[in-house]
Amino acid sequence: MKKTITLFFIFLSLQNYAQCWQTVSSGSDHTLALKTDGTLWAWGDNGSGELGDGTTVDKNMPVQIGTANDWQKISAGHNFSLAIKTDGTLWAWGFNSWGQLGNGANTRQISPVKIGTATDWQSISASRGTTGGHCIALKTNGTLWAWGRNSLGQLGDNTLVDKNQPIQIGVDTDWRLIATGGNHSLAIKTTGALWAWGWNGTHQLGDGTNINKLVPTQVGTATNWQSINGAYTHNLGIKTDGTLWTWGFGPEGKLGLGTVSIAEVPTQVGSSNDWAKAIAGINHSVALKSNGTLWSWGKNESGELGFGTNSTTNIVVPTQVSTNADKTLISAGESFTQIMNSDGFLYATGLNTVGQLGDGTNANKNTLTPIVCTALAVNEFKSMQVKAYPNPVRELLHLSYEQEITMVSIYNLLGQEVYNKSVQADEATLDLSALSPGTYLVKVTSADNAQTLKIVKQ
Known part of the structure; x- marks a missing residue:
């Protein structure tokens, strides 16, 4: 009976962790995420205040940003961040040299600041890549807005002048979906037509030329575009028939077209018609099929493809990552990838030098590594x-408690007990050197209480 109760509480703890994450957005080297309770969390590079925690210190584990629980949408860019709250207000923080925060200034902000007074913002997209510094957004009335860097026409206002406040682009009210590349922009109208503008030096606009466009320009004549995503020099799109398309420049194989490294116009990837989502990283690509399987291709030097290897040999066509068919959300940064499954578990793989994976370490990973969602906020843990x-721990973990500890049990994220020790003291030292690196739940039991903590084993 006691064992059944213990497993029941561990199951509840795991369920709490599993159902925690709602969505995630990968910037160049930092990550934003929302929990199901509407709170905002961030980790990774923070040299420009892009995490929004009031510091410029990198974080390799998720940290809560403020105490608000009404965040709705997020977009992580290159050293800056954007978010929308449930009341339709727009917020921004981080690097701001080109006015990409949209607050009328060009100085960085290390905490979220409200942008203007409008309450009808619907969607946002912050540009990534080493020179990315612009944003585009949609309002609920279908109008298109942009601000930030504009040296290559990426804002679409027919100028090359940066803007440090949102400006409306054109007068159309039928914009449906948006995406930013490094220095270009993409959008789909309610008609299903695809439009692009900005830098076109590597054919990333898909119009068959390499001439920059200063205003939104229709790409081809197709009217069945369902989704789009852009990175520095390449883009991915899915049509309503489930086919996957790519265009731009991809010598690392990120186009998915085999040895073809340039596609001047949208070109179909393979012949499958069951693609559901596709995301462009800076030098790699990831996608989901409608059956929940994960696929990736492109550069893999940092393990960003998740195959369990680091290789200078590029993967030039979409390749299935695992046999699991439970993936629902994907996100990609410069050299890392983040995946969420149907239970709300978050996983990451790839470059981790500034903690952008969020697993409590700064070591690169080449397989999907779980990012545990702490059940309590930081201030609650302190109490x-x-x-x-x-914590993180390499070998010896020290525990102390105001009451006598009777038993310590450690579980992996599958709920399997991997360690236990009888203590009978208010302090204990555990030798965890035999445990594999990863995240674990430690259940500390006393005569009349039990608490479950999260630890990271390096």
Whole structure:
């Protein structure tokens, strides 16, 4: 009976972790995420305040940003961040040299600041890539807006002048979906037609030329575009028939067209018609099929493709990552990838030098590594009586408690017990050197209480 109750509580703890994440957005080297309770979390590079926690210190684990629980949409760019709240207000923070925060200034902000007074913002897209510094957005009335860097016409206002406040682009009210590349922009209208503008030096606009466009320009004549996503020099799109298309420049194989490295116009990838989502990283690509399977291709030097290897040999066609068919959301940064499954578990793989994966380490990963969603906020953890240090831990984990500890049990994220120790003292030292690197739940039991903590084993 006691074992059944213990497993039941561990199951509840895992369910709490599993159902925690709602969505994630990968910037160049940082990550934003929303929990199902509407709170905002961030990790990774923070040199420009792009995490929004009031500091410029990198974080390799998720940290809560403020205390608000009404965040709705997020977009992580290159050293800056955007978000929309449920009341339709727009917020921004981070690097701001080109006015990409839209607050009328060009100085960085290390905490979220409200942009203007409008309450009808619907969707946002922040540009990534080393020179990315512009934003585009849609309002609920179908109008298109842009601000930030404009040296290559990426705002679409027929000028090359940066804007540090949102400006409306044209007068059309039938815009449906938007995406930014490094220095270009993409959009789909309610008619299903595809439009692009900005830098076109590597054919990323898909119009058959390499001439920059200063205003939105229709790409081809197709009217069945369903979704689009852009990176620095290439783009991915899915049509309503489930076919996958790519265009731009991709010598790393990120176009998915085999040895073909340039596509001047949208070109179909393979012949499958069951693609559901596609995301362009800077030098790699990831996609989901309608059956929930994950596929990736392109550069893999940092393990960003998730195949369990790091290789200078590029993967030039979409290749299935695993046999699991439970993936529902994908996001890609400069050299890392993040995946969410149907249970709300978040996984990451790839470059991790500034903690952009969020697993509590700064070591690169080449397989999908779970990013545990802590059940409590940071300030709540501080008030707990059980103390565990160091965390992350390499070998010895020290526990202390105001009451006598009777038993310590450690579980992996599948709910399997991997360690236990009888203690009978208010302090304990655990030798965890035999545990594999990863995230674990530590259940500390006393005579009349039990607490479950999260630790990261390096």
